[in-house]
Amino acid sequence: MKLKEKKAIVRAFLTSHYWICSGSDKAVVPWSTIIQSHNDFVARKYVPVDVDLKEPSKLQNWDTMALLNFWHAQQEKGEGPTFPFKAWKNKDGDMKADDPKALEFVNQHREQSWE
Numbered sequence: 001m002k003l004k005e006k007k008a009i010v011r012a013f014l015t016s017h018y019w020i021c022s023g024s025d026k027a028v029v030p031w032s033t034i035i036q037s038h039n040d041f042v043a044r045k046y047v048p049v050d051v052d053l054k055e056p057s058k059l060q061n062w063d064t065m066a067l068l069n070f071w072h073a074q075q076e077k078g079e080g081p082t083f084p085f086k087a088w089k090n091k092d093g094d095m096k097a098d099d100p101k102a103l104e105f106v107n108q109h110r111e112q113s114w115e
Contacts, residue, residue, distance in 0.1 A: 006064045011056040013071065013083070021085035021098045030089045031055035040095060046074075046083045 018029045034041050035054050047053060048070045051063045059067075074082040087095050 003061050003064065006061070006068060007056045007059055010059060010064055010067055014053070014056070017083050018085050018088060022088040022090075022096070027088060033089060041085055041087055042083075043086060046081075 015029055019025045019027055031054065035052070038053055042053060048066045051066045051070075056064075071082050084098065087097055090096055
């Protein structure tokens with residue numbers, strides 16, 4: 001698989017998880033803010049120790065593979081979520097905690113994808 005395709009997978013994965021956190025598929029991932037305040041958005045245990053989250057187009061092959069392999073291993077373990085954002089930014093730039101309706105949002109989109 002080419003690096004461009006790997007980056008696209010990382011982008012889709014992170015964007016979908018950001019949408020889950022915000023409860024909206026219109027939410028835009030604030031990459032520059034995430035880079036500056038990584039711990040405000042993601043618990044460190046959901047990202048490999050030697051990798052920092054950044055806008056996916058800026059990732060190198062090694063950190064792209066580290067992320068994908070790490071998340072795949074998390075899925076294989078089946079112990080808790082693979083990757084949750086813990087906060088998101090609203091249109092006014094205010095930080096908001098994970099939306100409690102997130103699971104409802106996910107289930108709704110799963111149902112729509114099967115129609």
